[in-house]
Amino acid sequence: MSGHAALHDPHDDARCLNCGTTRVGAYCHACGQSGHIHRTLGAWWHDFSHGVLHVEGAVWRTLVLLLRAPGQLTRRYIDGERRRFLAPLPLYLFCVFVLYIVYALLGAPSIRIDPELAERTGAPVEAQLARVDAAIAQGEALPGPEEQRRVSISAPGEPASTRSLAELRAERQELLRVRTVLDGLHGDPKEEIVAFLRLHPTGWGMLDRGLLRAAEDPDFLLFKLEANGYKFSWALIPVSVPLMGVLFARRRGTTLFDHAVFVTYSLSFLTLLLTALLLLARLHVPHRHLLAWAFPAHLYAQTRGAYGLSWFAAAWRSMAIMVIAAVALLVWVLLLLALGFAE
Structure with missing residues (x-):
């Protein structure tokens, strides 16, 4: 070897350039980094493709x-x-x-329910409710004990049936519940919910403020739930x-x-x-x-x-x-x- 010092080649250095450990072999036994350090675009592409294929292999397995x-x-x-x-x-x-x-x-x-569909559904409910009210009025006018009074009632296209006053009143209550649900589909209940929350607070300040914000802007609450759910x-x-x-x-x-x-x-x-x-x-x-x-x-x-x-x-x-x-x-x-x- 000449008296001049040989140029230092980091590829031949036995010291790991990542963690400083003295290597034994081509790879560092401490951190796993290769002793061969490249700086070419082709080598970069090789590392990229190898990394992607290696990860994909582990994922698919x-x-x-x-x-x-x-x-x-x-x-x-x-x-x-x-x-x-x-x-x-x-x-x-x-x-x-x-x-x-x-x-x-x-x-x-x-x-979500189409408001037009709710409108079309509500019309038969109102018609049946009117028929039931008329049948109840007819039954109440009949003589004799109430439990023995029976009234004939039918809907368009259906055969007539005979029902007691108790059955008619139960059907009326069910029809009223259905009408209440359908009425709620036509309008925006947001204002009623906000008013209810203001009149009946829980007493827990943070919860009350959160419930009011959720009622006033439910879309924003849904956005926050989606974002927090992911995070x-x-x-x-x-x-x-x-x-x-x-x-x-x-x-x-x-x-x-x-x-x-x-x-x-x-x-x-x-x-x-x-x-x-x-x-x-x-x-x-x-x-x-x-x-x-x-x-x-x-x-x-x-x-x-x-x-x-x-x-x-x-x-x-x-x-x-x-x-x-x-x-x-x-x-x-x-x-x-x-x-x-x-x-």
């Missing part, structure tokens, strides 16, 4: 097993197969993101895990980490199921609601496989977990409402 054998996926991840599958939390956040995108593009199925979707996990711990309190060798993996993978499947139901609803696929039965079936398979239970133990624990899920969802919704009502 995890999704396939989540749908086909959820208990096996949960058990294998708990037992240590971590690099082969996508971790539960990133998978859940990915599924929530997909649901949010589908919901933002398609929107929720509409449940705090992860909160379902810490709410559910302690309840799972209580359910499996007497089971040895089971930790809260195991329950967290179970809950997160289960929520991932449920999120994908909701996404599928939303898509099917927008496509007007018949009998789409039957797909909802996939959740209890999936929960049973995951419970039995993840915890190594018999069919009977997995069945009753699956039913208990569904109760836990309902409680966790209720707590989560109440938290979202509290955030929505807050200033």
Whole structure:
């Protein structure tokens, strides 16, 4: 070697340029970074394509097993197969993101009633109410004990029937209830709700202010609930895990980490199921609601496989977990409402 110092090449440096650890081999044993540092556009594209394909491979492997054998996926991840599958939390956040995108593009199925339809529906109700009132007046004018008086009544296109005064009065009350509902569809009840809340406050200042804001601008409250639901979707996990711990309190060798993996993978499947139901609803696929039965079936398979239970133990624990899920969802919704009502 000449007396002049050789030019320093960072590619040949045994020191990791990321964490400073002395490398043993081509990769740092401390942080995993390669010793070969490139600065070309072609190398950048290679890293990008490799990263995307690697992540996609983990995602697809995890999704396939989540749908086909959820208990096996949960058990294998708990037992240590971590690099082969996508971790539960990133998978859940990915599924929530997909649901949010589908919901933002398609929107929720509409449940509003057409006012013209309500108008057309209300006309027969008023006509039948008039006929019932006339029949009641006729029956009250008849002689004899009231319980023995019977009046003939019929609607257009229907055969006549004989009814007692008690039956006619019960039908009248039902028709009045239907008319009240239909009347509420014609107008905007917002002002009446605001007036009621002002006259009957709860006494809890923050709640009263939140209820008034919600009544005055329900669309804004819905927007806040949607935004907070997306941002705090992860909160379902810490709410559910302690309840799972209580359910499996007497089971040895089971930790809260195991329950967290179970809950997160289960929520991932449920999120994908909701996404599928939303898509099917927008496509007007018949009998789409039957797909909802996939959740209890999936929960049973995951419970039995993840915890190594018999069919009977997995069945009753699956039913208990569904109760836990309902409680966790209720707590989560109440938290979202509290955030929505807050200033």
